[in-house]
Amino acid sequence: MKKKKDILYFITGNNHKFNEISLALQSKNIKYQLKQLNINLIEIQSDNPKEIAFFKLRSIKDDIKGSYFIEDAGFFIDYPLNGFPGVYSSYIFRTIGNEGVLKLIDNFEITKAHFSSIIALYFKPLEKEFLFEGIIEGRVSPRIRGTNGFGYDPIFIPNDYPDKTFAEINMNEKNNISHRGLAIKKLVEFLKKN
Ligand code: IMP
Numbered sequence: 142m143k144k145k146k147d148i149l150y151f152i153t154g155n156n157h158k159f160n161e162i163s164l165a166l167q168s169k170n171i172k173y174q175l176k177q178l179n180i181n182l183i184e185i186q187s188d189n190p191k192e193i194a195f196f197k198l199r200s201i202k203d204d205i206k207g208s209y210f211i212e213d214a215g216f217f218i219d220y221p222l223n224g225f226p227g228v229y230s231s232y233i234f235r236t237i238g239n240e241g242v243l244k245l246i247d248n249f250e251i252t253k254a255h256f257s258s259i260i261a262l263y264f265k266p267l268e269k270e271f272l273f274e275g276i277i278e279g280r281v282s283p284r285i286r287g288t289n290g291f292g293y294d295p296i297f298i299p300n301d302y303p304d305k306t307f308a309e310i311n312m313n314e315k316n317n318i319s320h321r322g323l324a325i326k327k328l329v330e331f332l333k334k335n
Pocket residue numbers: 155212213214215216230231232234235256290291292293294307321
């Protein structure tokens with residue numbers, strides 16, 4: 142009889158992220174079944190993304206029996222905003238949104254930006270924490286374009302698709318190059334080895 146797969150919980154209230162990660166894990170032949178769990182996580186103020194991720198991970202350790210992970214992303218406009226909104230990405234998106242961000246860089250023809258993703262995993266079999274990171278470089282679109290994806294996707298143009306925003310490519314294409322897709326690839330390699 143086939144052994145029932147262990148559950149790997151992804152703690153998130155963001156269905157877009159869950160869908161991206163589910164797709165990225167499909168047919169990867171890992172011995173875990175992914176399940177979404179929506180628990181409100183405490184967000185500390187820090188300019189160190191790893192510290193934020195570890196704090197979130199540890200804050201729910203007693204609530205979950207098996208292995209679980211959280212994912213924290215950030216959008217950084219390296220030029221001309223020196224990395225803003227960065228660790229404030231969520232707050233800035235909720236307050237001024239993509240329109241507001243574009244206004245901040247209105248006069249700049251050349252821009253440089255990146256997304257980062259940190260996956261923090263609590264791995265029950267080893268009773269240890271692990272981090273997996275991914276980064277994607279690109280620039281900011283001068284206008285909002287596309288309807289796929291979420292968040293800052295309509296204003297981010299990845300270097301790999303110089304004419305398209307993340308919101309103009311499909312989820313598979315995004316996963317192949319994105320910050321989250323790259324972090325997930327590292328998680329998959331880890332799960333295959335352990
Ligand atoms: P979070 O704290 O990881 O949920 O993300 C911080 C902010 O970045 C939120 O406003 C998200 O909507 C946005 N964000 C996270 N990941 C992505 C992405 O893959 N594309 C576009 N925006 C994203």
